[in-house]
Structure formats: C-alpha cells, structure tokens
Amino acid sequence: MNAAVAQSPIVSITNVTKDYTLGKVVVPALRGVDLQVHPGEFISIAGPSGSGKTTLLNLIGCVDTATSGVVSVAGQDTKQLTERQLTHLRLHTIGFIFQSFNLVSVLSVFQNVEFPLLLQRKLDKNQRRERVNQLLEQVGLAHHAKHRPNELSGGQRQRVAVARALVTRPQLVLADEPTANLDSVTGQHIIDLMKELNQKEGTTFIFSTHDAKVMSHANAVVRLADGKFLDRLSPSEAKRAMAAGAEGH
Amino acid sequence: MFQLFLIAFRNLGTHRRRTVLLGGAIAGVTALLVILMGLSTGMKETMLRSATTLATGHVNVGGFYKVTAGQAAPVVTAYPKILEQVRKAVPELDYAVQRGRGWAKIVSESGSLQVGVGGIDVKDEPGFRQVLQIQEGNLDGLNEQSTVLLFEKQAKRLQVKVGDTVTISAPTMRGTNNTVDVRVAAIATDVGMMSDFNVFVPSGTLRSLYQLRDDTTGALYLYLKDVNQVPHVQARLRTVLADAGHQLMDNDPRAFWMKFEVVNREAWTGQKLDITNWEDELSFITWTLTALNGLTGILIFVLLVIIGVGIMNTLWIAIRERTREIGTLRAIGMQRTRVVVMFLFEAMTLGALGTLAGALIGLAVCLGVDSAHVGVPEAVAMFIMSDRLHLVVNAGSVVGAMVFITTCTTLISLIPSFLAARLKPVTAMHHIG
Known part of the structure; x- marks a missing residue:
C-alpha cells in the first residue's frame, strides 16, 4: 500500500446503480459498483463499450446522479448536495478532459484555459495570466495562446483541454477516453503529460480507455463489465487478463 | 462577465x-x-x-361672467389686476397677452362665414409675427381700429382682398345682433384647421362689438419660456388666484366654448375664473x-x-x-x-x-x-x-x-x-x- 492509499479516499463509491430509461425499457448501466480512489492515484477504468465506464465517470464528476448507492467526492455525499453545490464542487475540486475536447470555439486557447479561473473568481488578472501561461508552457502551447481551437490539431486541442482541466489545480481530474480521437503518438503524448502532472502536482487522475498501451501508465486498472465491478488490477495483470479474455473469445 | x-x-x-x-x-x-x-x-x-399663437396660450386664465344663472359670457372682468397677480406669481413667464373671444358671422358682398373672432393688441403679440405668413397687406394694419385679419381660404370664400370692407355680426346675450364694419388689413397664409374658423380684429373693435368695458377681456394668454412648466404653473395659479379671493371653476380639460352648457346649468352668478392649458383648449384636435x-x-x-x-x-x-x-x-x-x-x-x-x-x-x-x-x-x-x-x-x-x-x-x-x-x-x- 503506497502513501496515497493511506489517506482517506477522494472518491468513494458504494453499491452504486444507475438505470437509464429508454421509452418503456429500463436499461441498467451500473449494477452495484464499489470503488475507492485515493489522492494522487492515476487510475484507469477499462472495459468494453457499454460496460459503464462513462456512466461511472459522469457520476464521479457530479454531472449525473446515481439511481441508488452513495457517491462521495472529496468527502461529500453528492446526493445530499443541491445543484448549485454540485456545480461549486465541480468547479473547485474536479477537472474534466473530454474525448472530443469540448472547447469553446469562439474563445482563444488562452481564454479557454482561463475560463474556469474566471468562474472561480479567486485570482486577479495578473495571477490568472501567470497561471495560464505556466500551464500552456507545460502543455507546449505557449506559442498558440491566441489561436482559436479550430486552428489547432486534435492533439493540440486535447492539450488545451488538459490545461483547462488543471488550471484550477483540482484535486481530481476525470478524463473520458482522452486519447480516443487522437493518433497513437499524440495519444501517448497526452498520457505522458497527464502522468507527469500527476507525479509533479500529485493530482488524482481517473481516466477511461480501451487502449492497453494507455492503461499501462496507470497505477491501477479498474475493470468493468456489464455495469459491474470486475476487479482492480495492476497494469500488467490487467494486460494479461485482457489478453486471456481475448484468447477466450 | x-x-x-x-x-x-x-x-x-x-x-x-x-x-x-x-x-x-x-x-x-x-x-x-x-x-x-x-x-x-x-x-x-x-x-x-x-395653435398656441392663434387660439390659446400655454396657460390661460379665462372664465365666465354670469349676470343671471343661465346667461354665461366667456369674459374676464377687471383683467389688469389679475394680469398683475399672474405676472408676480409666474416667474417662468415669457410674455402674457389679453385676448378677446367672440363668435360671429362675417359677411361680404359675395358670401359669409361663421368664425371665432379673436381680439388682439397686435403690438403685444410677438408670436403672431413668427407664426403667420402675411400674403397680402400688413399685420401692423391691425393697430388701427375696425380692421380684420383674414386667412387665405376665408378671403377666397368671401371674395375679398386687402382694403375691402366686411361686416361682423355677433349675437349678444340680449338676443340681438351687434354689427361692426371692418376693413381687411391683412390676409395670411392658412395654418391648418385653426385658420378655418378664426379671424382677428383689434381688441377695441371686439369690445365695441360686444359693448364691453375696457378692463374686460376674453382671457389672459400666458406664454412660458419652457412649455414643460405648464402643469406646475397651472397648479400654482389655481392656488395663488384662489388665495387672492377669485372664484375658480373646477378643472375641466376642455376648450372654453365646450363648457357653455355646463356653466349655464350651474346656479352661480358673477365672475368665475377658469385656468386651462393649451392641451385643454385644443382637446378637440x-x-x-x-x-x-x-x-x-x-x-x-x-x-x-x-x-x-x-x-x-x-x-x-x-x-x-x-x-x-x-x-x-x-x-x-x-x-x-x-x-x-x-x-x-x-x-x-x-x-x-x-x-x-x-x-x-x-x-x-x-x-x-x-x-x-x-x-x-x-x-x-x-x-x-x-x-x-x-x-x-x-x-x-x-x-x-x-x-x-x-x-x-x-x-x-x-x-x-x-x-x-x-x-x-x-x-x-x-x-x-
């Protein structure tokens, strides 16, 4: 058990279920999942399509609510929070990296990254500029600060998204298939960047992926199947398990 | 933000x-x-x-004098004293004039017209010179008694020109008609509806037509430097004139000639002042x-x-x-x-x-x-x-x-x-x- 695990969990999920209603049909997306993530961990959530990865991330990210069970983020039971408090929690505690970047197209790179800081209203203009420039430097986009997202490549856009997710120095960053829309080299760069920030800043990362290569960078791989928690493995165990699974098929 | x-x-x-x-x-x-x-x-x-030049001031101190309950004349008696009180009470005043008011028939050799007759002292009416475009004759001609200012269309209907004589015939309260012959001193360009039913004669001529005293007039027309002050001035005048002992009519936002019926029905006699503004007098247009x-x-x-x-x-x-x-x-x-x-x-x-x-x-x-x-x-x-x-x-x-x-x-x-x-x-x- 490493030092991070000894602290109280930043994410605690207990017997969580999530059902979606499609017309008259109720589709279970998560069926009694339990998970604990501790500060500083770099966790990958793996599983085939439809296994519930995105749903789980949405619940952890407080952008959706569980049908039953308890989701606790940074010690707060999200079910007990109002919409306003949930938004506050997202703004101050969680950073998001989306599969399709989700940048604001009419704002420049700098303005996109600065945006969460403006919402927080904690820093003055100079402090914000310093923080944003530092992050753009870290993600290698200092020279693209004035560009609009549509003037950047997919990899560059995802790096902007990473900078935006980290600019508020959140305790937790959630990334839903952050490399899915990128080529393997760019995807590798993004994961390296996330890993570097995890090690330097101690930020907790939870990301979903299909890609075994990406998984290999994680401290632990949480596997889901059919909305159920399968196991929590080391990356090498996960790789073996996935290979065995593929052979089994 | x-x-x-x-x-x-x-x-x-x-x-x-x-x-x-x-x-x-x-x-x-x-x-x-x-x-x-x-x-x-x-x-x-x-x-x-x-309209404020031809038919009303910004604020008017008019009124009715009733010899008996059912006989109202639209006149203000002893107006010089009232004018003095008004001048003191209204520092916003640009200028004030007295105007005689009458309703008469103008008869020429070829036609006649029923019109309102205004009695003016043209030398005291700077607004007249600004508003009226004299086509024929001279506005100063009205300084002479027994003259009249007509408008273009009226002159055409009566088929008269400057220098011609027309007769003004006005009914009196005694049921008889008084007449006066007047010479056309000036013909002005039409100014819309107002010029259809208004002519102007010197005050003295109107007084002689109605056989009124020199200190009697139709109304005092007050012209203000700022027309937006009308409501304040109107309200103040009501208080000041009432305090000075004048009887005031209830506020009735209509032209004076629309009030005869109501005034004649009321039982009072003597003089009552009526303070109106230009919008009241022109409410019909x-x-x-x-x-x-x-x-x-x-x-x-x-x-x-x-x-x-x-x-x-x-x-x-x-x-x-x-x-x-x-x-x-x-x-x-x-x-x-x-x-x-x-x-x-x-x-x-x-x-x-x-x-x-x-x-x-x-x-x-x-x-x-x-x-x-x-x-x-x-x-x-x-x-x-x-x-x-x-x-x-x-x-x-x-x-x-x-x-x-x-x-x-x-x-x-x-x-x-x-x-x-x-x-x-x-x-x-x-x-x-």
Missing part, C-alpha cells in the same frame, strides 16, 4: 447571416419607431406653435396626436411581437447548436444563472446593435425629410397646422426607444435562456446536433 460578453459577441459574429437578418429586423422596428416619434413630435411642435400615438403603439407592438418570435426562434436554434457547449460549461463549473446571463448578453448585444443602427437610420430619415421641406396634402395640413412635414427628433425619446426595444429583446430571450440553463450537464454534453 467580460468573458460571457465576449462569448456572446463572438457567437453573433460567427453566425453572421442570422445576426444580420435579426439585427436588421430590430433596426427596422427601431427606425420606424424613431420616424413615427419624429412625426408625432413634429406635429405636436407645429400644432403647439401655431389633439385626438389626431392621440390617434397617431395609438397607431404607432399598435404598429410597434405588432412588430415587436414578430421580432420577439424571431429572437426566440433564433435563440432556440442557437441553444440547440450549442447544447454541447452549454453542457461543457456547466460541467466545468458554470452556474445556471451564468448560462442565463450568457444568452441574455447575446440577445442584449443584438438588441443594442440593432437599435443603434435603427436609431441612426431613423434619425437620418427624419433629418432628411425635415430639411427637404416635404409638402403635405391639404387634408393633412389641416390637422398638423402646417403645409409642410416637420419631423422633430428628441434625443431622449430616441434613447428611450433604443432602451425599450433592447429591453424587450432581452426579456423575450429569457425563456430560451432559462431552458438552456436547466439542461443537465450530462444530457447537454451527449446531445447530438
């Missing part, structure tokens, strides 16, 4: 065609509103200038302004409804197109209220830019039409008391119109903005479209 404004502003720029179409519609409504207001204000100004304002209101309302539907539709489309963006912004921590504000900014920016453009267009049209001295048909001239279209743009009204339309467009956008803000982040982010 600046960032929200920036997003709104740039989104308008991104969807240029939509912005231009909707902004153009807003500009059109604003321009129309500014032009209609310019027309209304111009008409009001023309009417005010012409100010309906044209009310009608124009009403029409403007209806037109603007209909156009605003159309614009409102357009704005709402546009915002629906904008929200639909930007659902994922809304989801993302909500996910990264934007509160619902800020989403509302963001869309309100967009509508407000569009409204402000559209109304600014519209106001400039409206302003240009008003100034252009006014300087072009566009003539109007006779029927219209009768109501606006001018043969030319006069448009006056009031800066305050234009700003008011801009603020009003911008506020309307912003308020209209509240519904789609609220709906956008209510979207669940996860639903919005996974929206396809």
